[in-house]
Amino acid sequence: MSEPQPPTATVQGRAIAMLWHILARYRPAMLWRLARIAGPLVHRFSRREREVTETNLAEVYPDQGATERRRLARQSLTHSTATMLELGFAWMGEPQRVEGSILEIHGRELLDEARAEGRGVIVLAPHFGNWEVLNFWLSSHFPFTAMYEPPKIAELDPVIRQGRERMGASLVPTNPRGVAALLKALKRSEAVGILPDQEPDWGSGVFAPFYHRLAYTATLLPKLVARTDARVVTGVARRLPGRGFAIHFLAADERVYSTDETQSATGVNACVEDAIALDPAQYQWEYKRYRKVIEEQQGVPNHKTYRLY
Structure with a gap:
C-alpha cells in the first residue's frame, strides 16, 4: 500500500490538476504567451533551476x-515553463485540437520502414520541447508502450496516467515486469519509448560521455536491442513558438547497436546531443545530469540501490 499523503500534498495535487484542466482549454499560441510572461520570473526567482541550468x-x-549563456538559460526556462503549461493541453485537450497543433512531421519513414520489415522501434525521447505531445502522437498512430513511474504527489497519478493512456498508449512499471512488457511489445513489431537522459539507479548504468563529460547513463537500450533486433530512433516534439509543434524522428547514432554497454551508452548520449542541436533552448537543462559523477568522485554512491535488471 502507498503511504498516506500529507494534507498539504493532497491540496497541492488537487490545485495542480485543476490548473491543468483550466489550461487544457487554451491553444499553444496562448500558452506560449503565458510562458513568455512567467519564464523570466522563473529565471529570476527560482534559484535552483537558474543555477543548475547555468551550470x-x-x-x-x-x-x-x-x-550568451545567460540569454540561453532564460530562453530554456521559458521553454520549460511552456512545457509545464502545455501539460493540460497534451493530456486533456480535445484530441483533434492536439493533433491539429502538430504542424510538421519529419522522419516518419524511419518508423514505417522498421515496422514494414517486421522490426520493433525503440524511440529515445529526451526531455526536449514537449515530450507529452510526442507521446500523444506516437500513441495515436502506433501501438506504443512506455515505462511509467507514479509521481510523488499521489493525487496526480490518475490524472497523468489517464492523460498518457487516452490515445492508446500502454504504460508499464519501471521494474523487471515493465522491461518484460517492453520486450514483448518489440517482438510484436510495436514501438516503445525510453527516456535516455535520466540518471538510473546505481548498478543500472555506465559512465559515458555527454558533451565531452562523463554522465551516468542507463544500459536498458543495449539489452532491448540485443534481444529484439529493434530499430532505434530519436523522437522529439519541437515547439514552434506561438504556432504549435513539429515532430522529428532522427536516425540513431550507430553506436547504440553495440553489444558493449559503454559504447551503446555513448551512442545514446550522442542521440540526445543530436536532438538538442535542433534548438538548444528547448532542452530541459535544469536537470542535474552529472550528479552521479560528483557522487562517484566524492565516494558516496549507494551501490546497494535496487537494480532494475
Missing part, C-alpha cells in the same frame, strides 16, 4: 560567452 550550460558550451 550545465557552462559545462556543455564552455566556448560561449557568459552573456
